[in-house]
Amino acid sequence: MILKWDGTFWAAQAISTTAALYGIWGSDVNHIWAVGTSSVMANWNGTTWAVHVSPVTPNFYSAGGTSASNVWAVGDTGTILNWNGTSWVNQTLVASSWLHDVWAVDPNNVWAVGDLGKIAKWNGTAWVDQVGVTSQPLRGVWGSDANNVWAVGKLGAIEKWNGTTWTVQASGTTQTLWDVWGTGASNVWAVGESGTILKYNP
Numbered sequence: 001m002i003l004k005w006d007g008t009f010w011a012a013q014a015i016s017t018t019a020a021l022y023g024i025w026g027s028d029v030n031h032i033w034a035v036g037t038s039s040v041m042a043n044w045n046g047t048t049w050a051v052h053v054s055p056v057t058p059n060f061y062s063a064g065g066t067s068a069s070n071v072w073a074v075g076d077t078g079t080i081l082n083w084n085g086t087s088w089v090n091q092t093l094v095a096s097s098w099l100h101d102v103w104a105v106d107p108n109n110v111w112a113v114g115d116l117g118k119i120a121k122w123n124g125t126a127w128v129d130q131v132g133v134t135s136q137p138l139r140g141v142w143g144s145d146a147n148n149v150w151a152v153g154k155l156g157a158i159e160k161w162n163g164t165t166w167t168v169q170a171s172g173t174t175q176t177l178w179d180v181w182g183t184g185a186s187n188v189w190a191v192g193e194s195g196t197i198l199k200y201n202p
Contacts, residue, residue, distance in 0.1 A: 001021065002015055002021065002024075002034060002042075002049065013044075013049055014048070014049065015034075015042055015049040015051065016049075016051055017036075017038075017040050017042065017051050019036045019037045019038040019040040020036050020037045021034045021035065021036035021040065021042070022035065022036050022037070022059075022060065022061045022062065023035045023036070023060065023061055023062035023063045023064075023073070023101075024063060025062075025063040025064045025065060025071065026044070027065060027066075027067050027068045027071075028068065029046060030044075030045055030046035030068075031043075031044070031045070031068035032044035033063045033065075033071055033073070033083070034049075034063070035060035035061070035062070035063045035073045035075070036059070036060060037059045037060075038059070039053075039054040039056070039057045039058060039059070039060070040054075040060070041053075041054050041060065041073060041081075041088065052088070054081065054088060055081070055087075055088055055089075055090050056079055056081070056090055058075040058076035058077060058079040059075050059076050060073045060074065060075035060079075060081075061074060061075050061098075061099070061100045061101070062074050062075075062099075062100060062101040062102050063102065064101075064102040064103050064104050064110070065083070065104055066104045066105075066106055066107055066110075068085065069083070069084055069085030070082070070083070070084070070085075070104075070107055071083035072102045072104060072110060072112070072122075073088070073102070074099035074100070074101070074102045074112045074114070075098070075099060076098055077093070077096055077098065078093040078096050078097055078098070078099055078114070078118075079093065079099070080093070080099065080102075080112060080120075080127065091127060092126070092127060097114045097115040097116050097118040098114050098115045099112045099113065099114035099118065099120075100113060100114050100115075100137070100138065100139050100140070101113050101114075101138070101139060101140045101141045101179075102141070103141045103142050103143060103149075104122075105143055105145055105146050105149075106146070107124060108122070108123060108124035109121070109122070109123075109124075109146040110122035111141050111143070111149055111151075111161075112127075112141070113138035113139070113140070113141045113151045113153070114137065114138060115137045115138075116135055116137065117132045117133075117134045117135045117136055117137070117138060117153075117157075118132070118138065119132045119138065119141075119151060119166065130161075130166065131165075131166065132151070132159060132166045133159050133166050133167060133168045134153070134157045134159060134168070136153045136154040136155055136157040137153050137154045138151045138152065138153035138154075138157065139152060139153045139154070139176065139177065139178045139179065140152045140153070140177065140178060140179035140180045140190070141180065142179075142180045142181050142182065142188070143161070144182060144183075144184050144185040144188070145185070146163065147161070147162060147163030148160070148161070148162070148163075148185040149161035150169070150180045150182075150188055150190070150200070151166075151180070152171075152177035152178075152179070152180045152190045152192070153176065153177060154176045154177075155174045155175075155176065156171040156172070156173040156174045156175055156176070156177060156192075157171070157177070158170075158171045158177065158180075158190065158198075169200075171190070171198060172198070173192070173196055173198065175192045175193045175194050175196040176192050176193045177190045177191065177192035177196065177198070178191060178192050178193070179191055179192075182200070185202070186200070186202050187199075187200070188200035
């Protein structure tokens with residue numbers, strides 16, 4: 001299922017798959033990717049959705065990128081793929097942990113998070129594991145810039161990257177947090193189970 005908002009209503013989009021879709025990201029109105037189960041990777045070209053064949057066969061949970069020719073998708077068993085504008089290229093696995101979310105600030109600063117507190121960073125050349133501060137599964141990652149990045153997850157886990165290290169943030173909840181987003185380093189929101197909504201107060 002894919003829905004599109006036209007300014008007034010949500011309307012279902014035609015797509016040739018019945019797979020569950022978990023992640024979506026776009027660089028502009030003519031370049032949008034949706035990813036999901038059964039290795040589905042679908043692309044919107046401004047007119048129609050086309051389903052692509054993945055070079056590997058995991059379930060995908062998130063997509064993110066910096067441009068129409070630099071898109072990342074993450075999923076089962078540490079799978080990471082990169083779209084270079086022409087094809088999806090399989091990246092070296094950084095872990096066996098399932099990866100649940102990916103976020104990029106620029107081509108040299110991309111983060112992926114997942115089970116067992118896994119955090120990996122793309123530095124423009126390779127994926128490198130980072131030392132996090134929780135072993136809880138991480139579900140969402142977002143940042144305002146390369147020196148202000150948040151990761152959220154199970155039992156209210158929140159940690160923040162300051163450009164050098166990850167540190168624990170007090171969330172005040174034990175509810176699992178599923179996503180994080182903001183407009184700047186002083187305006188960040190996290191959402192989770194049981195209607196939990198948190199706002200960062202620096």
